[in-house]
Amino acid sequence: MHPGIIFFLVILGSVLFHIFTPWYWTDIASNWGGMDDTITLTFWVGGGVFVAVCLFMTYCVFKFSYKENRKAEYKPEDKKLEKILTWATTLGVIALLAPGLIIWNQYVTVPKNALEVDVMAWQWGWQYRLPGKDGKLGTTQVININDENPFGINLDDPYGKDDVMIQSDAINLENNRPVKILLRSVDVLHNWYVPQFRAKMDAVPGVVTFYWFEPNKTGEYEVLCAEYCGVGHYAMRGSVLVQNEQDYATWLGEQETFSDLIAKQQDLVIGDTKLAQK
Amino acid sequence: MSDPKIEGLQLKPGFRGMADDTGSDQTMFKGVHWGKAMMWIFLLSDTFVFSCFLISYMKGRGSTLVDWPYPSEVFALHVGGVSVPLLLIAIMTFVLITSSGTMALAVKYGYEKNRKMCGWLVLATALGGLTFVGMQAFEWSKLIEEGVRPWENPFGAAQFGSFFFMITGFHGTHVSIGVIFLFIYAYKVFAGHYENGGKRGWFTTMKGDYVEIEILGLYWHFVDLVWVFIFAFFYLW
Amino acid sequence: MSDEYDNNKTYQAQSSETMGGSAPASPDMDYVRPAEIPDQELYHGHSFITKWVFCQDAKVIGVQYFLTAVFTGVVGLILSWLMRLQLGFPGAAGFMTAEHYYQFVTMHGMIMVVYFLTALFLGGFGNYLIPLMVGARDMVFPYVNMISFWMFFIAVAVLMASFFVPGGPTGAGWTLYPPQTILPGTPGAGMGILLMLVSLSLFVIGFTMGGLNYLITILQARTRGMTLMRMPLTVWGIFTATVLAMLAFPALLVSAIMMTLDKILGTSFFMPTIIQAGEVLDYGGGSPILFQHLFWFFGHPEVYIVALPAFGIVSDLISVHSRKNIFGYRMMVWAIVGIGALSFFVWAHHMYVSGMNPWFGFFFATTTLIIAVPTAMKVYNWILTLWRGNIRLNTVMLWCLGFIVTFVNGGITGIFLGNVSVDVPLSDTYFVIAHFHMVMGIAPLMVIMGAVYHWFPLVSGKFLDEKLGKWHFWFTFLGAYSIYFPMHYLGFIGVPRRYFEMYDSPYMTSAVGMNEFISMAAFIVGAAQFILIYNIIKTLKVGKKAGHNPWKANSLEWLTSTVPPEHGNFGERLPVVHRWPYDFSVPGAKEDYITQTTPPSEVVHTEVEKT
Numbered sequence A: 001m002h003p004g005i006i007f008f009l010v011i012l013g014s015v016l017f018h019i020f021t022p023w024y025w026t027d028i029a030s031n032w033g034g035m036d037d038t039i040t041l042t043f044w045v046g047g048g049v050f051v052a053v054c055l056f057m058t059y060c061v062f063k064f065s066y067k068e069n070r071k072a073e074y075k076p077e078d079k080k081l082e083k084i085l086t087w088a089t090t091l092g093v094i095a096l097l098a099p100g101l102i103i104w105n106q107y108v109t110v111p112k113n114a115l116e117v118d119v120m121a122w123q124w125g126w127q128y129r130l131p132g133k134d135g136k137l138g139t140t141q142v143i144n145i146n147d148e149n150p151f152g153i154n155l156d157d158p159y160g161k162d163d164v165m166i167q168s169d170a171i172n173l174e175n176n177r178p179v180k181i182l183l184r185s186v187d188v189l190h191n192w193y194v195p196q197f198r199a200k201m202d203a204v205p206g207v208v209t210f211y212w213f214e215p216n217k218t219g220e221y222e223v224l225c226a227e228y229c230g231v232g233h234y235a236m237r238g239s240v241l242v243q244n245e246q247d248y249a250t251w252l253g254e255q256e257t258f259s260d261l262i263a264k265q266q267d268l269v270i271g272d273t274k275l276a277q278k
Numbered sequence B: 001m002s003d004p005k006i007e008g009l010q011l012k013p014g015f016r017g018m019a020d021d022t023g024s025d026q027t028m029f030k031g032v033h034w035g036k037a038m039m040w041i042f043l044l045s046d047t048f049v050f051s052c053f054l055i056s057y058m059k060g061r062g063s064t065l066v067d068w069p070y071p072s073e074v075f076a077l078h079v080g081g082v083s084v085p086l087l088l089i090a091i092m093t094f095v096l097i098t099s100s101g102t103m104a105l106a107v108k109y110g111y112e113k114n115r116k117m118c119g120w121l122v123l124a125t126a127l128g129g130l131t132f133v134g135m136q137a138f139e140w141s142k143l144i145e146e147g148v149r150p151w152e153n154p155f156g157a158a159q160f161g162s163f164f165f166m167i168t169g170f171h172g173t174h175v176s177i178g179v180i181f182l183f184i185y186a187y188k189v190f191a192g193h194y195e196n197g198g199k200r201g202w203f204t205t206m207k208g209d210y211v212e213i214e215i216l217g218l219y220w221h222f223v224d225l226v227w228v229f230i231f232a233f234f235y236l237w
Numbered sequence C: 001m002s003d004e005y006d007n008n009k010t011y012q013a014q015s016s017e018t019m020g021g022s023a024p025a026s027p028d029m030d031y032v033r034p035a036e037i038p039d040q041e042l043y044h045g046h047s048f049i050t051k052w053v054f055c056q057d058a059k060v061i062g063v064q065y066f067l068t069a070v071f072t073g074v075v076g077l078i079l080s081w082l083m084r085l086q087l088g089f090p091g092a093a094g095f096m097t098a099e100h101y102y103q104f105v106t107m108h109g110m111i112m113v114v115y116f117l118t119a120l121f122l123g124g125f126g127n128y129l130i131p132l133m134v135g136a137r138d139m140v141f142p143y144v145n146m147i148s149f150w151m152f153f154i155a156v157a158v159l160m161a162s163f164f165v166p167g168g169p170t171g172a173g174w175t176l177y178p179p180q181t182i183l184p185g186t187p188g189a190g191m192g193i194l195l196m197l198v199s200l201s202l203f204v205i206g207f208t209m210g211g212l213n214y215l216i217t218i219l220q221a222r223t224r225g226m227t228l229m230r231m232p233l234t235v236w237g238i239f240t241a242t243v244l245a246m247l248a249f250p251a252l253l254v255s256a257i258m259m260t261l262d263k264i265l266g267t268s269f270f271m272p273t274i275i276q277a278g279e280v281l282d283y284g285g286g287s288p289i290l291f292q293h294l295f296w297f298f299g300h301p302e303v304y305i306v307a308l309p310a311f312g313i314v315s316d317l318i319s320v321h322s323r324k325n326i327f328g329y330r331m332m333v334w335a336i337v338g339i340g341a342l343s344f345f346v347w348a349h350h351m352y353v354s355g356m357n358p359w360f361g362f363f364f365a366t367t368t369l370i371i372a373v374p375t376a377m378k379v380y381n382w383i384l385t386l387w388r389g390n391i392r393l394n395t396v397m398l399w400c401l402g403f404i405v406t407f408v409n410g411g412i413t414g415i416f417l418g419n420v421s422v423d424v425p426l427s428d429t430y431f432v433i434a435h436f437h438m439v440m441g442i443a444p445l446m447v448i449m450g451a452v453y454h455w456f457p458l459v460s461g462k463f464l465d466e467k468l469g470k471w472h473f474w475f476t477f478l479g480a481y482s483i484y485f486p487m488h489y490l491g492f493i494g495v496p497r498r499y500f501e502m503y504d505s506p507y508m509t510s511a512v513g514m515n516e517f518i519s520m521a522a523f524i525v526g527a528a529q530f531i532l533i534y535n536i537i538k539t540l541k542v543g544k545k546a547g548h549n550p551w552k553a554n555s556l557e558w559l560t561s562t563v564p565p566e567h568g569n570f571g572e573r574l575p576v577v578h579r580w581p582y583d584f585s586v587p588g589a590k591e592d593y594i595t596q597t598t599p600p601s602e603v604v605h606t607e608v609e610k611t
């Protein structure tokens, strides 16, 4: 068989695979449809270039394969052609870059009304903290973390007292309300990633990183760790439940706050001392 | 090898001529000894090493949780009961810069084929370097005595000790290697390896030439120059 | 050779000599400027040890580098088999734990990038080809060159030793990100990571010695008439890659030193305050992201260190086997140099979601996509070289075509990943794995294979078997393409990389079949490499003799006094170069090639363009 035929089949196969693939992105459940659109655009432009280049190559292979008595063309340079190609490529690249940058700009500009969610990661698990009635999260420090203060909230920070604490790898979010994910880690790098939301960012110990999205489809989604963090990396999962406003409010009302926890602990201590006195 | 005249090449004026000259056959740097070109490129690479160190230092110093110590206090020397800031460093820097001077003279006498002077000056440079390393060892032991360690530091941020020992240590290693080579080359000069067409090197077929002193000099000046930066970053900032 | 160059004259005498050819047409037109440098004297080994072990001949050193790198490559290949076994058929390899998997991922990645590809292209092809192609007798510092190889050898030994220390090799991922790299919880966080860091440092030191040699040989030891713009693109690619390496490896060295100190002295360069298993560690105040900047300041140029030599070599192979000059030579040179320079300004495109200041994203996305332009120009020029050529569809050419397909494919997916916001959903997924395997794993591998088939007749004097070669090609190309093309779609689904077990979420179980298929393909591709080994053994025994310049190429490596070239390469007289290496199919010429040493007076009736 002529090699050109096989190359042609490879290109054809790639295109067909792309059209008929059963494996493609999971249904989007956030506002980042623009990322999908840019991917689609890049597929059209890039895929077009790939197909064009490879078909041209295949054509040459058919047309110009070796013949004893033929001589190749002698043409070291073609300034004009090179110029056209350079500019065409530059234009194509700009066309792809522009939407990319516009969406990135949205990605790093968090809307004012976004709900802040503190996502705390460790080897190997997640827990979450939501602001209480004051709408603000208390400040934290890694060295404060202990059994009584699982999030390491600074005790002298008044904002921290009413923070809602979710000591579980599952969290609920309200549909159609932007959330600002504040990531922190107490040990190594992690990354809180939900494929359906499209967004991700590393959690880096020592600093607080962030990103935002707006869930727009109710349902339960799986959280994956997307930054290698040691042997338990592949097992470091969590879940998100996106609910409508009422369900979310009900759920939120059932959660424990930091002051609840402190009170409970004090009860325990008092109980202990009473026991000791007896 | 130092004749810059190039026969048979009519250079066009301006940029084209420069490009043609740069790209012309055989050598890019006309008349430049292979070893010398090599040393320049090595030093360029080494510049990147030290730049990486110093940029990391700037970043590290900028982001520590604890305050950075005051260099004028940490590096002060007590002379007769008075604390003189940066005294030792001033002397160290002076010695090192002076050794660059003797090195430059050695190169000059080398090219004049003045074996004696060249040899003595290389030796003087080596001794200057040795003095520097000695004083650095003294400074290290003083800091260690005061409790500064790579992992901790009673005066402030632990990173101070980490960066200080790492970067001055890395530079000190450069100086020490230089000193060893200076001694070897002093011997080679005195032994006349560069006279009468030169003696072949120990492992190579290349013949000795006083240009080797210049190459060593390049390294030595570089090490001094780096010291100036380290001095500025650690002691003056 | 119509040249009066006399090696026995002294340097001074040479420079005053008047030139002239023996060809009658016009002595003037063959004028080449007199010698600027004296002929190099070589140290000829006599014993077995000085000839084959501690040898100072760049060609032998090149082969030594090549064989050592291939050895590491085989180790990397076996590790990839084990990983694919786990991914396609979880639990099939009974001993495979998550620890092992991560150790294999790490060692596979590091070996393939640094010890296999870098060493092979620069140490292997660089050593063998540079002196031959620029018309030098050897590298300028043969002794340093020899040390360079042995440093590399020790680095490999240290790396391999880490398989046998307590705790095993490091399992931190080839990116070695702190803090996890040196903390328990990551496999091999004890001796394993230390040996890795030591090995990398040795590699850098060894490479610096070699790199200085390559650079000075190219800059200062070319033969007469070999201007920069007459050098084969192979030399340009290796040259630029070496410059990149000289400036990028320092960042690796520095980060390795700092991490070693963090590990053994307890400094906190990269280590913030950490609580592990309820205990506060003795670290604090360091910056993990600083390491990432240092690492990728090395890491991004590193991918071009692998790619640029491949670009150069493939250009030469395509040109020779299409019997046509490389299209747009000058553009090609500037593209190589431009890509090399730009590659120092794009490193943070690996860190879009690393938590660095998000505003960097704009800058690095722009620089990254700018690189796409010169890269695309190179691709156009390769296919335009095929256009109206006279293409020999032999094994070498097949590898080149395979390279074009895989490289363009991987280049396009690179545009996805470089374009910040598109990278957000795709980074750290199998899309990345598929992308970089295609563009810097498979594509350069295609070039290496093509180069092996192309230069084997030079190194051994015999042709590799074409039939076996074609089988080897089709298995490798089709197999590798079917590994990595579908793998992109795993990334779209959202499967993260470095996952020991694929996910059992409903939307991911659909990928089980694909994973089995990919693994099968990986086994076949790996096994197909044994065809090459068999081919080499067979050829060495009963292969067809190649003779002088069997491909009718123009460049100097084919114009040596003997085949394979002896120590000193060119016999008594160094060649004198009169033209670029791409004068193929010149109108009016008797043959379809004019070697670089052919003086103009011998081809007066042709229409060569002046170069």
Ligand code: HEM
Binding pocket: C080, C081, C083, C084, C087, C105, C106, C108, C109, C110, C112, C113, C117, C172, C173, C174, C175, C433, C436, C437, C440, C441, C442, C445, C480, C483, C497, C498, C499, C500, C522, C525, C526
């Ligand atoms: C047919 C040959 C190959 C196969 C089957 C293969 C397979 C794999 C697999 C399964 C992984 C791990 C993916 C994961 O779990 O994240 C991997 C990672 C990797 N491979 Fe390959 N590979 C091959 C060749 C190469 C080559 C030639 C290179 C050279 C560039 C390379 C470079 C890497 C790198 C850098 C990683 C990342 C390691 C890490 O995540 O730390 N591989 N490969």
Ligand SMILES: [Cu+2]
Binding pocket: A189, A190, A191, A225, A226, A227, A228, A229, A230, A232, A233, A234, A236
């Ligand atoms: Cu993880």
Ligand SMILES: [Cu+2]
Binding pocket: C299, C300, C303, C346, C347, C349, C350
């Ligand atoms: Cu990169």
